[in-house]
Amino acid sequence: MKLGLSLTACAALTVASIVLLPAGPGAPVALEAAGQAAAGAPYYPPAGGWARKPASELGMDQAALDAAVRFAQTRESTRAMDFSDQERIFGSLLGSVPNIRAKTNGLVIHKGYVVAEFGDTTWADPTYSVAKSMLSTVAALAVRDGKVTNLDEPVGRLVKDGGYDSPRNSLVTWKMHLQQETEWEGEMFGKKDDFVGTKAFGEGERKPRELKRPGTFYEYNDVRINRFGQSLLRAWGESVPDVFRREVMDVIGASNTWRWIPYHNSYVTVNGKQVASVSGGTRWGGGVWINAQDMARFGYLWLRGGKWGDRQVLPPAYVKAAVTPSQHGPDYGYLWWLNTQGKNYPGLPATAYGARGAGSNTITILPEQDLVVVWRWHAGNEAEFVKRVVAAIKPTSMMR
Numbered sequence: 001m002k003l004g005l006s007l008t009a010c011a012a013l014t015v016a017s018i019v020l021l022p023a024g025p026g027a028p029v030a031l032e033a034a035g036q037a038a039a040g041a042p043y044y045p046p047a048g049g050w051a052r053k054p055a056s057e058l059g060m061d062q063a064a065l066d067a068a069v070r071f072a073q074t075r076e077s078t079r080a081m082d083f084s085d086q087e088r089i090f091g092s093l094l095g096s097v098p099n100i101r102a103k104t105n106g107l108v109i110h111k112g113y114v115v116a117e118f119g120d121t122t123w124a125d126p127t128y129s130v131a132k133s134m135l136s137t138v139a140a141l142a143v144r145d146g147k148v149t150n151l152d153e154p155v156g157r158l159v160k161d162g163g164y165d166s167p168r169n170s171l172v173t174w175k176m177h178l179q180q181e182t183e184w185e186g187e188m189f190g191k192k193d194d195f196v197g198t199k200a201f202g203e204g205e206r207k208p209r210e211l212k213r214p215g216t217f218y219e220y221n222d223v224r225i226n227r228f229g230q231s232l233l234r235a236w237g238e239s240v241p242d243v244f245r246r247e248v249m250d251v252i253g254a255s256n257t258w259r260w261i262p263y264h265n266s267y268v269t270v271n272g273k274q275v276a277s278v279s280g281g282t283r284w285g286g287g288v289w290i291n292a293q294d295m296a297r298f299g300y301l302w303l304r305g306g307k308w309g310d311r312q313v314l315p316p317a318y319v320k321a322a323v324t325p326s327q328h329g330p331d332y333g334y335l336w337w338l339n340t341q342g343k344n345y346p347g348l349p350a351t352a353y354g355a356r357g358a359g360s361n362t363i364t365i366l367p368e369q370d371l372v373v374v375w376r377w378h379a380g381n382e383a384e385f386v387k388r389v390v391a392a393i394k395p396t397s398m399m400r
Contacts, residue, residue, distance in 0.1 A: 042112050042304060043111075043112035043113060044112070044300075044304075044308055044309045045112075045253060045297070045300075046253055047253030047254075048253065048255075050109075050113075050114050050293070050296075051113055051114070052113060052114040052115070053113040053114075053115065054115075055110070055115040055116070055392065058110050058111050058113065058115060059393065059394045059396065060110065060115060060392045060393050060394065061392045061393075061394060062392075064388070064391060064392035065108070065115060065116055065389065065392040066116075067388065067392075068116075068385060068388035068389045068391075068392060069108075069116050069118050071384070071385060071388055072104065072106060072118065072375060072378065072385045073104060073118055073119070075104065075378045075379045075380055075384070075385070076103060076104045076377065076378070076379065077104060077359055077360065077377040077378055077379055078379055079101070079358075079359055079377065081100060081101055082099055082100055082101075083097040083098060083099065083100075083101065086285075087202060088202055088203065089202050089203050089204065089358075090201070090202045090203075090204055090283045090284060091191075091197075091198070091199065091200045091201040091202035091204065091205070091283075091284065092199055092200055092202075092284070093284055093285040094189055094190065094191070094263035094264060094265060094266070094284040094285055094286070095261060095262065095263040095264055095266075095279075095282075095284060095285030095286030095287075096261060096264075096285050096286060097126065097282065097285050098125065098126065098289075101123075101125050101126075101377060102119065102120050102123035102125055102376065102377060103119055103120070103377060104118075104119055104375070104376060104377045104378050105118060105119025105120050105121050105123065105292055105376050105377065106118055106119065106121070106292055106373065106374050106375040106376055106378075106385075107121055107292050107293065107296045107372075107373070107374045108371070108372075108373050108389055109296055109299075109300060109303075109371065109372040109373075110369075110370060110371050110393070111370045112300070112370075116389075119292075119376075121291060121292035121293050121374075122257075122291050122292075122293065123291055123292075124257045124258055124259070124289045124290055124291045125289060125290070125291070125361070125376065125377070126282035126287050126288070126289050126357075126359075126361075127282070127287070127288050127289070127290050127295065127357045127359075127361045127376075128281050128282045128283070128287065128357030128358040128359055128361055129222075129280065129281040129283075129355075129356060129357040129358065130288065130290075130295065130355040130356065130357040130361055130362070130363060131260070131278075131279065131280045131281050131282075131287050131288040131357070132225060132280040132281060132335040132355070133335050133336050133355035133363070134244060134260075134280075134288060134298070134355075135225070135228060135229055135232065135240070135280045135335060136178060136322060136334045136335035136336065137244070137248060137298075137302075137314065138232050138236075138240050138243055138244055138248075139151075139174065139178060139232060139318075139334070140306070140314040140315060140318040140319070140322070141243060141247050141248070141313075141314070142232060142235050142236065143315055143318050144314065144315050144318075147235045147236055148174055148235055150174075151173065151174040151175040151178070151321075152173050152174075152175055153173060153174065154170060154171060154172060154173055155172055155173060155174055155177065155231050156169065156170050156172070158234070158235060159231045159234045159235065160234075161230075161234060161268075163184075163186065163227055163230070163231070166185065166186075168183070168184075168185050168211070168214065169184055169185060169186065169214075171213070171214040171215070172184050172214050173214075173215070174231075175334075176214055176215050177224070177225075177227075177228040177231070178228075178322075178333075178334035178335055179218070179326035179328075179329055179332060179333070179334065180218055180219060180220055180221060180224065180225070180329065180332065180335070181214070181215050181216070181217060181218050181219075181326065181327075181328055181329070182214050182215075182224050182227075182228075183211045183212050183213065183214045183215075183216075183217055183219070184214070184224045184227055185211060186223075186227070187223070188223050188226040188227055188230070189226065189263050189265050189266050189284075190265065191222075191223050191226075191284065192223065193221060193223045193224060194206065194208060194209075195221070195223070196208055204283070216328065217328060218326065218328040218329040218330065218332065222279065222280065222281055222283045222284075225279070225280035225281065225335075226266075226277070226279050226280065228280070229277060229278055229279060229280055230268065230277040233268070233270070233275065233277050233278075234270075237270060237271065238270070238275065239275050239276055239277075239278070240260065240277075240278050241259075241260035241276070241278060244260065247313070248298070248301070248313065249294070249297075249298075251308055251311065251313055252297045252298065252300070252301050252308050252313075253297060254294040254297050254298075255291065255293065255294055257290075257291060257294070258288065258289060258290035258291070258294050259288070259289045259290075260278050260287070260288050260289075261278070261285075261286040261287060261288075261289060262276035262277060262278050262279070262286055263279065263284065263285065263286050266278070266279070266286075280335070281357065281358075282357075282358070283358075292374045292376050295361075295363055295374045295376075296363075296372055296374045298363065299355070299363040299364075299365055299372040299374060300372050301313060301314070302314075302319070302365055303365050303367060303370070303371075303372050305319050306318070306319045318334075321333075321334065322334035322335075322336055323336055323338060323353050324338075325338055325340050325341075330343075330344070331343060331344050333353065336353050336354065336355065337353060337354050337355070337356050338352075338353045339351070339352040339353060345364065345381070345382070345383040345386070346381065346383050346387075347383055347387040348364075348366065348383050348386060348387055348390065349366060349368050349369070349390075351366070351367050351368050352364060352365065352366045352386075353365055354382070356382075359376070359377050359378075360375075360377070360378050360379070360380075360382065361375075361376045361377065362374070362375050362376075362378070362382040364382050364383075364386045366386070366390065369390055369393055371386075371389065371390070371393075373385065373386045373389055
């Protein structure tokens with residue numbers, strides 16, 4: 001369901017009053033928003049709709065915001081519209097990819113309300129490594145529910161499927177997986193951890209190197225992330241997508257159009273049943289296929305510290321740890337990109353963080369500015385757009 005603007009209207013992005021976004025028959029989105037605002041509580045959008053406010057009403061310069069959006073619309077991704085470049089870039093496929101994608105699109109959420117939307121934000125596309133931040137969220141739920149009691153504990157104490165039996169892999173902890181510092185050695189679904197070979201890894205192939213001790217070296221590695229995804233499956237005793245849907249997406253009112261698609265060969269046996277083990281990206285196909293509106297809800301959950309309405313979905317301590325830099329990473333938390341050094345998101349505050357996927361498909365979260373920006377299928381660093389959005393926020397508005 002669209003947020004209430006045609007593509008032509010989206011390009012204009014001029015709004016003058018609260019717009020009631022579709023939320024099903026008779027859903028009182030605007031009234032609910034007004035009630036929450038009056039009470040001083042953050043606004044949480046109900047399922048099926050998201051209230052919109054004029055940027056000027058929230059202390060933003062409408063003309064500056066419109067200019068930021070026009071900038072974003074000129075930064076279309078260079079990725080092939082039909083995904084015909086997928087195997088050249090990433091290597092041989094293990095799962096499906098679409099035969100067409102959307103053009104650049106996005107949403108700006110400020111103080112809980114939609115202040116800008118452009119392009120087709122209802123198009124469910126692969127979001128690539130944004131799925132890693134979703135895996136982190138499933139790990140947070142595992143901590144909340146006692147499935148994982150200590151992130152510093154070796155995964156092999158709980159997961160007994162052979163993946164952590166070797167002396168090296170037995171040292172790997174849950175936290176190392178979350179920070180991509182495992183140096184786990186092995187193969188997942190036909191892809192080896194070393195990324196050696198053009199056929200298997202495309203332009204992402206790497207030269208052989210000596211492995212370091214687990215926990216002492218960062219490497220962005222989708223094979224190891226796939227191992228982590230399967231370990232979460234083992235911890236829960238059910239598929240990761242089922243957990244994510246029940247405990248997150250249904251709670252935050254996401255649509256039913258998103259999917260977490262497995263590889264063709266990534267099924268494992270759990271309690272006598274075949275269960276899909278999913279990836280943390282779409283490097284080799286599959287992964288999370290989702291629209292920008294649902295991505296915005298996911299980002300908004302994290303902006304609010306893992307809380308949705310009166311429900312604390314994610315443990316606050318986990319959320320805090322997730323946006324704390326690891327010792328060896330490139331300003332990296334628990335599968336979230338950080339900006340404490342000002343390098344990942346140039347020109348944005350040190351407290352900014354986000355989820356990043358190839359394409360590029362991104363969610364950027366700025367707690368100090370009460371801002372979530374989803375930008376899909378764009379070229380360049382997302383900070384180029386987001387810093388223009390931030391510049392549209394009048395300094396006095398954040399004092400209200």
